[in-house]
Amino acid sequence: MSSPLFSVEHLSKRFGDNLVVDDLSFAIAPGECLGVIGPNGAGKTTTIRMCLGLAAPDGGSIHALGLQMPRDALAIKAQIGVVTQMDTLDPDFTCAENLLVYGRYFGMKDAAIRARIPALLEFASLTAKADAKPGQLSGGMKRRLSLARALVNDPKLLLLDEPTTGLDPQARHLMWERLQLLLQQGKSILLTTHFMDEAERLCSRLLVLDHGKKIAEGKPRDLIAQFLEPDVVEVFGAGALATAEGPLRALAARVEVSGETVFFYTDSAAQLLQALSAHPQLRTLHRPANLEDLFLKLTGRQIREEA
C-alpha cells in the first residue's frame, strides 16, 4: 500500500464526561474509498469535524497530504472537498453562482472558476438548472450541487457525510454512479453512511464505529466472512418465535430474535430449510449474509436515539 493520503492516530474527543471518539486510528490510501459505518451517535460526524479542524481533538493526531491538523487546517482544506449531512447551499444564489462564490473561498480567480462551472454542472446533471436557485431543486439535485461545489477546487480527497440520506432510489443510484466516476478518476473518498448497500457498493474498505470506538475494519466481503456464517434464514409469521426455542435451533450456528422475526445464521441452510418445510404456516427467506447482518451483529439491534 502506498503511503496514506490521510491518517488519523489515536484520536479522541470528549463532550463533558462523554467520550464520543475513543482512540480511533485509520488511514486513507490514494484512490481508496473508506466507508465509516456506525449507529447514530457513534462519533462519525465528530470525527469528520475533527478531520476538518472544526472541532479540537482531546488527544491524537491527524495528518493529511504531508501536513498536520489543526496547525495546517487551511492548507489541508484547500485540497479537500466536503459534503455535509445538511446542505449549506446559498438559497439566494443560482446553481452557477453557488459554485462561483464557493470557488472564491479557495482563493480561485473568477475566470478559473467560471471555466470549471459548465463541467461541474454537467457532472451533477444540472446543466439545465444553471440559473435555478436551490429552492427550486429536488433533494437529489441539491445533494448533487453540494457534490459539485465540493469539487470546485479539484480536491484529492472528498469527505462525504451521509451524502445520500433522504434521497429516493433513483437519486441515490445517480449519486453512486457519480461517486464511482470520481473514484475511477483517482480521487479518494471518506464516506459515512447508514446504507449498507451503499457501503458495499462503493467502499473498498470499511470501518465500523460504535460508541466512538473502532470495532471492526476491513474489506466488506472479508468482514462478512470473518464475523458471520454465510447463510441466513429469516422466519416470520404465526408461531415463528417458537422456532427459536425448539429443535430447529440445533440446526443453526446462531439464532437471533428481533420483533416477530427469527434469524437463523448457518453454514449450510439445506437441513434447516427442509425442517422448516414441515411448518407451512411460517414464511421463510433464505439469503446470503450481508453487511446489514454484520452491522447488527457488531452494534446490536437496540435503537439508538440521540441523547
Next chain:
Amino acid sequence: MQSTTLQHPPQAQSPWRMPRPTLRFWPVFQRNLLVWRKLAIPSLLGNIAEPLMWLVAFGYGMGALVGTLTINGTTVPYILFLASGSICMSAMNAASFEALYSAFSRMHVQKTWDGIMNAPVSLDDIVMAEMLWAAFKALFTVTAILGVMLALDISHSPKLLVAWPILLGVGITFSSMALVFNALAKGYDFFTYYFTLFLTPTMFLGGVFFPLEQLPPLVRAVADWLPLANAVALVRPLFMDQWPTNALHHGGVLLAYALVSFWLALGLTRKRFGQ
C-alpha cells in the same frame, strides 16, 4: 489510557486568543455583496424611508415649534440639529440590523458559515467579514440619506466629507457590538432585548432629538459614555461647518467600544463553534 501514547497532544486553544483575520475575509464579504446587489433597491428604500420619516415628522413638525437651537454659541435650525443626530442613529440601526438578524440567518438558520468553514476560510475571517459588511451597509444607507439631506439643503458644509468616514466608524462600532449578541443568540427573539433595552434608550439618550444638556446630571453622565452620544458629538459640528471639540476623546470612546466588542464577539463566536 490511550492518551499516554500520543506523540502530538494537540494544544487546547483559548477562544480568547488574539484575532487572526486574513485577506480571506474578502470572498465572504463579496458573497454578502452579491446577495445584496440583487435586493439593493428595495433594501435601500427600506433603509432610508424610516430615517426620512423621522426627519420630516420631527424636523419640520417639531422644528416649527422649536424653531432654532443654540449649540456652542451657534444658532441652528432644529432640522439641522436633528439631521446631524439622526444620521448617526441611521448608521447605528443599519449596522445593528445587519449584524443581528441577517448575520444570524447566515450563521444559524442557513448554515452558510458552516459551509464556508469547510473551505480554507477561518471563523476569524468570517466574523471579520460580517463586521465589515454590516458597517458597509451602514455606510451605504448613510450615503443615501446624506444625498437626500443635501438635496433638501439641510446642510451643505464641505466638512460633511469628513463625516462620511466617521459614520463608517460608527457602523464598525455598532456592528461589532451587535455581533456580541449574535454570538449569544438562540433565536431571533433574543435581539428584541438588544433593541428595546439598549438601542431604544440609546436613541433617546444619544443627543439625537434634544441636547444632552437638558438631561439631569446623573443621566447625562451615563449618556456621555454611550457610543451614539460620542458619534453625534463628532458628526454634528461637521454639519454646522465646525470642527468637533474633544475629537480624540469621542473617537477614542468609539474605538474602544469597537475593539473590545469585536474581540468579545470573536471569542464568543469561537466558543459557540467549539473552536
